Amino acid sequence: MSKSLQVAVIGAGVAGLASARELKREGHRVVVYEKSDQLGGTWVYDPRVESDPLGLDPNREIVHGSLYSSLCTNLPRQLMGFSDYPFEIKKNGEIRTFPSHEEVLQFLNEFARDFGLVELIRFNTEVVRVQRVDSRNDLWMVKSTMSGLIQEETFDAVVVCNGHHTQPRIANIPGIEKWPGKQIHSHNYRVPEPFQDQVVVVIGDSASAHDISGEIAKVAKEVHLSSRSPGVKVSNYDNVGQHSKIECVFDNGEVAFEDGSSVRADIIFHCTGYKFNFPFLETNGIVSVDDNRVGPLYKHVFPPKLAPSLSFVGIPYWVLVFHMMEFQARWVARVLSGKVLLPSEKEMLTDIEKHYQRMEEVGKPKHHTHSLHSDEFEYLDWLAAETGEAKVDEGLKKKYRTIYKVLAKFLADRGRLNFKELVVETGVFEK
Ligand code: FAD
Numbered sequence: 001m002s003k004s005l006q007v008a009v010i011g012a013g014v015a016g017l018a019s020a021r022e023l024k025r026e027g028h029r030v031v032v033y034e035k036s037d038q039l040g041g042t043w044v045y046d047p048r049v050e051s052d053p054l055g056l057d058p059n060r061e062i063v064h065g066s067l068y069s070s071l072c073t074n075l076p077r078q079l080m081g082f083s084d085y086p087f088e089i090k091k092n093g094e095i096r097t098f099p100s101h102e103e104v105l106q107f108l109n110e111f112a113r114d115f116g117l118v119e120l121i122r123f124n125t126e127v128v129r130v131q132r133v134d135s136r137n138d139l140w141m142v143k144s145t146m147s148g149l150i151q152e153e154t155f156d157a158v159v160v161c162n163g164h165h166t167q168p169r170i171a172n173i174p175g176i177e178k179w180p181g182k183q184i185h186s187h188n189y190r191v192p193e194p195f196q197d198q199v200v201v202v203i204g205d206s207a208s209a210h211d212i213s214g215e216i217a218k219v220a221k222e223v224h225l226s227s228r229s230p231g232v233k234v235s236n237y238d239n240v241g242q243h244s245k246i247e248c249v250f251d252n253g254e255v256a257f258e259d260g261s262s263v264r265a266d267i268i269f270h271c272t273g274y275k276f277n278f279p280f281l282e283t284n285g286i287v288s289v290d291d292n293r294v295g296p297l298y299k300h301v302f303p304p305k306l307a308p309s310l311s312f313v314g315i316p317y318w319v320l321v322f323h324m325m326e327f328q329a330r331w332v333a334r335v336l337s338g339k340v341l342l343p344s345e346k347e348m349l350t351d352i353e354k355h356y357q358r359m360e361e362v363g364k365p366k367h368h369t370h371s372l373h374s375d376e377f378e379y380l381d382w383l384a385a386e387t388g389e390a391k392v393d394e395g396l397k398k399k400y401r402t403i404y405k406v407l408a409k410f411l412a413d414r415g416r417l418n419f420k421e422l423v424v425e426t427g428v429f430e431k
Contacts, residue, residue: 002337004028005156008142010127010280013041014322015161015314017108018082019329021115023159026333031155032117033144035126036064039112041163043105045069053184054270055168066165066187066274070215072098072420074207075320076429079400080104082326083393085111097429098420122146130158131282138309143280157309157336159329160278164315167277169292170270171203174248181253185270186212195220199263201255203246204271205229210419212271213240224255224263276315283310292367296352299382300370301328304348308335318373320380320400323392327383334387376400402428 004027009019012034023030038044046065051057073080076097081087088095089103089110096103112118122144129143133154140158144151168185176183186208195216202213205227217223217237224241243257249268256262276289287294287303287310298304300315311332314325334340342348359369372379377400381391406426410419423429 002027002339005336006154007031007157007159007336008033008127008130008140008153008155009159009161010130010142011041011161011163012039012112012121012123013043013161013163013314014108015163015325015329016041016159017112017117018322018325019159019161019313019332020117020120021111022326022329022333023336024116024120026337026339028157028333028336030120031153032121033125033127033142034121034123037123039118039121039123040105040108041065042067042165043101043108045071045101045105047190049188049190053182053188054170055185055187056170062166063188064163064166067101068186068189068212068215069191071101071211073101073104074098074211075403076399076423077103078429079320079396079403080322081107082111082322085114087322097424127162127280129282130160130280132306132309140309157311159332160281160310160312161314162278162280164276165274167275168270169273169275171246171272173246173268175251176249176268178251179249179253179255179268180251181266181268183268183270185272187274189269192216192219195267197221198266200224200267200269201226201243201246201263201265202269202271203227204273206271206273209271212269216269222263224265226255226257290366293369295369296349298342298348298352299379301332302335302342302348304345304352307342307345307348308332311335316370316372316379318371319376320392320396323396324372324376324380324383327380327387327389330387330389331383340386399428402426 007023007028007030009016009032012032016032020030020032044065045067046063048063050063051060077087077099087107089107091103125144125146127142127144131141133139133141140155142153168187192215196219198220199222200220201224202209203226213223213225217240222239224243226243226246243261244259247256247258249255253264254262255265276292276294286305294315301311303310313328335342377397384391406422410422
């Protein structure tokens with residue numbers, strides 16, 4: 001018999017919306033807590049920046065979003081829909097391959113409206129504590145605040161969907177305490193103007209690092225990109241240089257790189273990613289974050305000791321994010337209703353251990369525990385099989401693989417076209 005539970009979802013970004021839809025479809029009663037005044041999470045552009053541009057001060061007021069004003073998606077829109085709800089938003093009558101953040105937000109608002117999710121969301125309501133109150137009956141207390149009003153409610157299950165692009169990870173730079181320049185993390189980057197005539201060292205080799213260095217190169221005096229793989233193409237701008245990792249910095253403003261080069265810089269810009277953070281979650285140490293490994297989590301979703309009443313949707317990356325969240329959410333919803341069974345706690349823990357062991361064997365660092373790079377479809381197809389649904393469409397897989405091929409080509413030769421232009425040129429992403 002199918003169970004209908006009272007379920008709390010924390011966050012109304014893509015993960016929270018996908019979870020709310022699947023839980024609702026499965027007949028559960030859902031409350032989505034959202035601390036901001038609108039849905040969309042990451043895709044809500046917030047012009048505010050934090051008082052500490054590095055995001056280290058524990059007393060700063062936290063801004064959730066990390067989008068910069070000009071941001072367009074780094075994946076084509078065909079790879080950013082749900083399995084039954086494609087991303088086909090038009091701007092000025094045209095559907096674009098790489099939409100702007102405004103179009104993604106519009107897509108999510110339409111998704112929420114079409115599946116009756118908006119009415120499930122409690123806006124301006126921040127969850128400040130989640131704690132199990134009854135281990136025999138698996139009851140969870142969710143404490144929240146809304147305009148100063150504190151509320152405690154109990155639920156049969158909690159799905160954590162609070163996102164992981166808010167808490168900056170910072171590069172460790174020898175000598176930084178005495179270095180006189182400014183530092184910023186990409187979380188607090190919005191527009192290029194503050195970089196006018198500055199010499200900037202950008203650390204990182206992600207899509208953001210490339211996008212941002214290209215954008216600030218238009219106004220900065222010089223941009224120096226420092227990355228672990230400095231051989232790759234970064235930009236067509238003459239004032240952009242490439243370097244290896246930073247070796248150390250000095251009190252005269254000099255930044256020395258491991259390749260022997262050095263520059264006098266005004267700003268060090270960290271495009272070094274984010275940390276998982278669950279400040280509201282109290283599990284008595286059952287779930288912890290260690291060097292960006294959230295664990296132990298069976299298939300990145302269920303902590304075996306607290307499963308299935310506690311789950312996490314949206315943790316893995318380097319994957320078709322929207323599809324993955326949908327598939328994970330469906331699995332959670334069906335496990336909660338009793339239609340799909342989980343293995344025993346011991347079996348789940350053994351599976352997790354095997355995953356960690358495999359990582360060690362291939363030399364994958366701990367902080368990449370949740371990167372699905374090259375295993376993405378194995379994972380998605382496994383989730384689909386678990387819920388008895390069809391695997392990811394072969395056409396979609398082909399499209400996703402095309403992205404990697406284009407990326408390899410783009411990084412190998414410094415051509416006339418940028419990455420997005422090369423993607424469009426393949427013709428694979430035509431309507
Ligand atoms: P979020 O979108 O962060 O949503 C979490 C929500 O939880 C937020 O609304 C937040 O307010 C709420 N919340 C957090 N804590 C609490 C609390 N205590 N109480 C109540 N509410 C809370 N993905 C792609 O597929 N394509 C791209 O091109 C792409 N580009 C990106 C570019 C940037 C700069 C960044 C940062 C990310 C990008 N991503 C991209 C990844 C993106 O994060 C995912 O697409 C997706 O939006 C993540 O959704 P989420 O729901 O997990 O988290």
